[in-house]
Amino acid sequence: MIVEAICALAAVYSVIRVLLEKSTFKKLAYLNVLNFAVAGAIVLLLPHPITIGAAVAYFVGATLESNAIASTLAVGGEE
Amino acid sequence: MLEQLPYIAAATVICLVLFVVIDILWKLPKKGGVSGAEAIANDIEATGGNKHGGYMIGNIITSPDASAGTLLAACGFFIYGVIGAVVAAVLVFIGARICADKGYAGLTGALAATAVIWACTTFLGFAPETFIAGIVLAILIVEVLSLKFSSKIIGKLWGKRT
């Protein structure tokens, strides 16, 4: 019970920091913390062996999305 | 339910030390792996942080590193024991290759976290789900509370290693 509460509080706090932040790169850092909390919450929701695959797939997909956004913003900002 | 709180605090400290040590051993604060990590480091340095700490935070954001390995090994151990944690380590290695990362930090972090979690649950009486809460709190401390101070502390540790 306390573990679920910690994951939920971490997610809510990082979402509030994402909404209040101006710089896009710092938003990506806070979004990463949200991904950690959601990947933990996915495992806590349904303990089944395939859930490991679901958690890894979600985390890799979200990381790839952050990677693409940061790379595009770095190339576009320098021109 | 509240008697798990000291175990969660201890697991937070263990996870924090584990992934910071493995990331520094694999030389993540040396340079940005992709162009997005360098841009994040420059943005952190522009607001008063340290450049090498910014490189490490950028590498954590743009590819699965030792922190992701620790989280997913804890998840695998919670579901299926040691076998689940090793399967999660292999999947983290494949995911790091998908994200164009050439290092072995994710695999090493997952295997080291598997060994540490197995030792703590077998001999010290930790519940496996306390490590999930521990790594979430550890990454919350590093990245959300203050990016400026955490990048300065990581830069100081990196300067002590070289």
Next chain:
Amino acid sequence: MDILTLMAAFLILIGGIAALISKSAFNKLILLGVLTAGAVMLFVKNGYLDAAIAVSLLMPVGTLFILFLMGKKKEAAND
């Protein structure tokens, strides 16, 4: 009511409303990531693990196509 279900509902509502209000294109992509996190949590809660894996692997592909279309415009990268 489970606390993790409340967390998924919070993520979906906040992500969707903030993506509607936000002006910058990169902020919209980041907030759509928040919305997808809540949606994947609801899939896993009801047991649809295959749908969760498919959604979380196909989400960065859509983001990559939007970024390819958007990367040429300089005004999208500056704000």
